[in-house]
Amino acid sequence: xxxxxxxxxxxxxxxxxxxxxxxxxxxxxxxxxxxxxxxxxxxxxxxxxxxxxxxxxxxxxxxxxxxxxxxxxxxxxxxxxxxxxxxxxxxxxxxxxxxxxxxxxxxxxxxxxxxxxxxxxxxxxxxxxxxxxxxxxxxxxxxxxxxxxxxxxxxxxxxxxxxxxxxxxxxxxxxxxxxxxxxxxxxxxxxxxxxxxxxxxxxxxxxxxxxxxxxxxxxxxxxxxxxxxxxxxxxxxxxxxxxxxxxxxxxxxxxxxxxxxxxxxxxxxxxxxxxxxxxxxxxxxxxxxxxx
Numbered sequence: 001x002x003x004x005x006x007x008x009x010x011x012x013x014x015x016x017x018x019x020x021x022x023x024x025x026x027x028x029x030x031x032x033x034x035x036x037x038x039x040x041x042x043x044x045x046x047x048x049x050x051x052x053x054x055x056x057x058x059x060x061x062x063x064x065x066x067x068x069x070x071x072x073x074x075x076x077x078x079x080x081x082x083x084x085x086x087x088x089x090x091x092x093x094x095x096x097x098x099x100x101x102x103x104x105x106x107x108x109x110x111x112x113x114x115x116x117x118x119x120x121x122x123x124x125x126x127x128x129x130x131x132x133x134x135x136x137x138x139x140x141x142x143x144x145x146x147x148x149x150x151x152x153x154x155x156x157x158x159x160x161x162x163x164x165x166x167x168x169x170x171x172x173x174x175x176x177x178x179x180x181x182x183x184x185x186x187x188x189x190x191x192x193x194x195x196x197x198x199x200x201x202x203x204x205x206x207x208x209x210x211x212x213x214x215x216x217x218x219x220x221x222x223x224x225x226x227x228x229x230x231x232x233x234x235x236x237x238x239x240x241x242x243x244x245x246x247x248x249x250x251x252x253x254x255x256x257x258x259x260x261x262x263x264x265x266x267x268x269x270x271x272x273x274x275x276x277x278x279x280x281x282x283x284x285x286x287x288x289x290x291x292x
Contacts, residue, residue: 045106074109
């Protein structure tokens with residue numbers, strides 16, 4: 001019979017909370033990867049292989065811990081089953097008068113490494129690569145199980161906002177450089193940024209030297225917009241509002257003022273895709289002009 005263990009917020013479990021310290025709160029360790037709503041499926045050692053595989057397919061799992069009286073005996077997985085089943089010939093299975101699906105899962109176990117919730121992520125990379133998973137906790141106190149996909153989803157969540165902001169800034173820089181010559185960019189920077197830099201002499205004159213706020217000021221300025229409108233489309237007010245949203249999220253992200261939430265990701269993704277389309281359109285215009 002399968003056992004389902006609800007693993008809600010880890011810190012709500014006193015036996016887990018005692019393993020935490022300030023470093024675990026500030027640094028990216030295993031505790032950050034475990035999904036807060038993870039439901040961990042375990043099976044007893046006498047569970048038949050056929051039943052275990054049906055449960056795994058239902059839940060979308062490729063491995064499941066095998067537990068008896070609260071103690072982890074090992075992990076039953078598609079891989080461990082395939083390795084063991086393939087090691088015997090049809091003749092050998094016939095002599096045993098059984099099919100692999102009729103056997104208990106404890107005939108097909110493999111051993112996963114255990115890691116603490118406060119473990120550094122890099123410490124488990126080799127085990128994750130070798131076994132396609134790790135167990136969190138100890139043999140008598142199982143907290144969760146992590147797979148490479150859990151790592152990938154977590155790292156993507158952490159890294160994607162930085163990547164999207166990077167792409168957004170490069171796209172803004174590219175569109176400005178397509179729309180305006182170097183001389184016009186220099187004129188625009190002096191016109192739009194002099195007050196912020198207390199005079200023209202300190203104003204950055206190349207796009208590579210400018211900040212996101214500098215791009216925003218140039219694009220939102222009435223004179224510059226006359227040249228940029230063709231490539232950004234819409235209205236100056238609408239584009240300025242988009243840039244303001246990006247800037248606010250960017251500041252929260254880079255200055256670690258707060259953790260980004262799903263609406264922030266959606267805004268960045270939407271504006272990133274908007275600029276991607278503008279870049280594609282600019283490329284079409286540039287190719288058309290080259291053929292004239």
